[in-house]
Amino acid sequence: MKSIEELNAIRDKMKDQVGLRSENPDCTKVVVAMGTCGINAGAREVLNTFAEEIAAKKVKDVMVSQSGCIGMCKYEPVVEVYGPGNEKVTYVEMTADKAKEVVEKHIINGQIVNDYVLK
């Protein structure tokens, strides 16, 4: 079995690059709909991919959270991205690959991925 103590070494290696997490109130918010309908449609993988990509690309000031069912069951998995000015973009029928693209294009480069936006 692996031990959680191995994180000691990871911490020592990372000590000098702290401060990734931000409480900045006007940060970008990624909200994954996680009602029963969203979960059955694949929201778990979409959420984990957003979290992993945001960490891997070291994007600052992004918060990942969940909402319940937002009444768009047939478009699930649904993800709402709120920009720093609180403007909302709703992405539908998301997958892990689409999530990677949204992180790269929208969250990092500020370009909405229109192909996946609710029409």
Next chain:
Amino acid sequence: MMSEISLGILDLAENSLRAGASLIEISVGVSSYEGTLNVSVRDNGCGMTAEQLEKAVDPFFTTKETEGSGLGLPFLKYSAECTGGTFRIESVKGEGTCVKAVFGLFHINRMPLGDIGATVRAVMVLCADVVFSFSADGRGFVMDTRAIRKILGDVPLESAPVMEYIKEYLEENIQETSGEIKL
């Protein structure tokens, strides 16, 4: 419909988050001798009144303002009971809620456990603190994000090397704990 017990656990955790929980304890325990797979999700959220609790497993009861279907709890209750198992909710208003489901391990109707590691990682993204206990026939491990934070100090839990290690840690330990049991 729901295809894994792990997705049902995520559904329970989502209820906990909506109840304002800052700590979610997920436990999965397997006994081949007893022929049971025990699941529990405990939270420190707002809890329910006796009246709410009674209604909570009614299909289509929901306190959501948006259009939540309210099918999460009834479905899980049904999927446990149709394997000869049981389903119970204990809740204290202002203190928290604990949902316990027992599945018949060898029953033909039992859904597979599925990717429990992915469920735990998702809950870790969403909830301040998570405790995950997993045991099978005397083997097992416990992961507690409060202990992890203590080790990490100023290094955030959500940084890539930490998340990668926790993913491997969960996968390897879940596999070793499960052993030969088909989950």
